[in-house]
Amino acid sequence: MAFEYAPAPQSRAIVDIAPSYGLFIDGEFVEGTSGELRKTISPASEEVLAEYTQAGAEDVDRAVRAARRAFPAWSALPGAERAKYLFRIARIVQERSRELAVLETLDNGKPIRETRDFDLPTVAAHFFYYAGWADKLPYAGFGPDPRPLGVAGQIIPWNFPLMMLAWKIAPALATGNTVVLKPAETTPLSALFFADVCRQAGLPRGVVNIVTGDGATGRALVEHPDINKIAFTGSTAVGKGIARAVAGTDRRLSLELGGKAANVVFDDAPIDQAVEGIVTGIFFNQGHVCCAGSRLLVQESVAEEVLESLKRRMATLRVGDPLDKNTDIGAINSAEQLARIRALADTGEAEGAERWSPACELPGSGFWFAPTLFTGVTQAHRIAREEIFGPVLSVLTFRTPAEAVEKANNTPYGLSAGVWTEKGSRILWMADRLRAGVVWANTFNRFDPSSPFGGYKESGYGREGGRHGLEAYLDV
Template identity: 80%
Template sequence: MVKFEYAPAPESTAVVDIAPSYGLFVDGAFVDPADGEPFKTVNPATEEVLCEVVAGGPADVDRAVQAARRAQDGVWSRLPGRERGKYLFRIARIMQERARELAVLETLDNGKPIRESRDVDVPLAAAHFFYHAGWADKLSYAGFGPDPKPYGVAGQVIPWNFPLLMLAWKVAPALACGNTVVLKPAETTPLTALLFAEICQQADLPPGVVNIVTGAGETGRALVEHDGVDKVAFTGSTEVGKAIARSVAGTRKRATLELGGKAANVVFEDAPIDQAVEGIVNGIFFNQGHVCCAGSRLLLQESVADEVLDSLKRRLGMLRVGDPLDKNTDVGAINSAAQLARIRELSDIGEAEGAQRWSPACELPDRGYWFPPTLFTGVSQAHRIAREEVFGPVLSVLTFRTPAEAVEKANNTPYGLSAGVWTEKGSRILWMADKLKAGVVWANTFNRFDPTSPFGGYKESGWGREGGRHGLEAYLHG
């Protein structure tokens, strides 16, 4: 067989212009912190410092919440939906216009392959604004009563795995429904949110409608616990989600939570195997496995387990791990040293508990945070790698004999975010969809996202849905 060598195909970083330091975006302008402290954000693929940003303190959060309140009372709640929508259309268009810049910046700050930020994150983020722009003047048709109202000020905290896309999932519906927002991007990935602030300025969005306060967990906590926040929206770990649920208990605050997952990807013997292998790879190695809905538990019907595994291992040998800015890269850098440590720890536990670890031969760069695509066979349901969210490129493989057993195993988790089903039999897809306790079920595909399609989990994967008509409920009351 001819082996094809890839020439390097690096995306240029000339399109982005990163300032040495950034303030907070409050009331329409970048401001110096009141009590926040500077910290550095690094490129996880090289460990080079990209710039300095601020960890907003309580006074910074307070200032942002007050700005959001003024904008809510004075401007945003008085605008007709059709005019709010025009701002969102503008934002969507500017995101499309500056797509390359956003994609390169995302890849620099996050470590994800440029192919993903360019083809998935940025177009979907723009589409999310476009879709919700259209809802702004149609809310009375959305099924929440004839004249649904916004909650007010939304405090939003988002993760580092899809920084710009998660921003879009939070900001677009909130604004479309008439809320104003204070958003805290993740500690390790603040840069596209700060560029988004600039986009809001270009769109002439009224000051205070969107406020961005960078920082880590403490900043997020200050935001979530602030009395002036009417609505909390969080995407991140189940552990923090539970803390937020406790913190809003007994208050007037509403909360939506999009938390962890341990999705089962179920492959039946009549599945199209090649297609399934592509879906398994996409399910767990897309975005380095930093995906809350990742298909991290592969359930193979025994009769095809060896065939699928052979094919899967062959396919993993083809994955290109390395420079995220290279357009041929499939798997990029792990987002942070802390996350890499967590992935290593759980993988070591997997081995220690008796599962068999396998990775393709692949050379990892010397600098930066890297972990090879990894799969574990001989995994039992009691193993920690089958129960806990690794949030990395680590797949646990289990087997089953009957559809009922597949359902039993798939649902044997405190999570319930997503699931995958692979079979050529349509009736079985729907039977499985009926039995699986998960908010999203993908059949003969995986990791599909669309602004029209509600996303969110059962059980400990969270509260509420994002996207689609159903997602509007998070920001409206009748």
């Protein structure tokens, strides 16, 4: 008998959203040169949350020049002094985590349980972790005197706005670089809130600059001649364009792009545990995860049992108000992304795959998509080849471990994979053969600041997190 859950809404009164935001340049908020404003809306209600500035090329130039002016003094600080600022930022993030969690949920659409219990602890952990590295760079394995690159241009996506900010800013500052960061156009608010965190921490002017806007702003940042390093997380198509723009220059580049991860379940796997991992792998953050386990490869002999258990579990998922603490699946981030998910799901049906979703009532306003499962999927189906970036799972079967590896690697992507089995030897055998940057064993979507993350093939290059994440910001 299913439990009935009473609504448990998180109050939004804790966070104060200004009606309009400027650009954060040289330690203060300033107006854009063009005066052009854009609106950011709540995906769950389509309510306008705030206006923000569309930065043009002149604004980007102002931010880069501010970062360049701040670089000599910041890079000359002893590592222990830089670490103090990072520790302060980490503590302030912890102290203001409720505000940031509510803000992120409002602007992004993901459930408050995820922003509160996953995003914000991970953000603070990354600043704490890289604060610890700041005075130990000569012992990190990159030579006795590693030097910062200079000014880092960083472009982050909308699926984990604050977490991606932390993944990029924390190692850049720890290594002595200064930063110009552009958040995604649909989720600028947490980055602008972070600007206030920087001021509260007493970070020197110009060390972190934040410019908001659409793809044109990002393009101006990538093409700016005084940028020493570009770090981008986002779609493979945009990543390829950035790589072309940087080619032939002396600018460093790291890319963390799309994925189409295989989640491989063997016949000796603990079924209930595996089902929880499958649900976490694809329905966490509405499937807006580059490393989502969007392809389930299940051994033929247990496929029917796994699917029955999975459908029962999917029927318990609660879709609705992201600020409700009971919600499992929130709103799709934008109307544009919802249209893409719908189009690819319809294509899956048209190509002959069998579609199933649990009965669930979707809200009348906002952008919503029910958790969806496709069976009868082959390697030729578009839903098995293309990144959907939504709560859509494609199920394929295999008979032998060799076939599982062949199917898992039959993708242009190579960001992550999961393996479910009771045999440690099989886990190691699979991990050695799967062409993926991260392989999870009997779990999925686990992250730690000390562990590197990144991909192969069209999933990009370079690593974020861990000691490896320092290298991207050092002249070694």
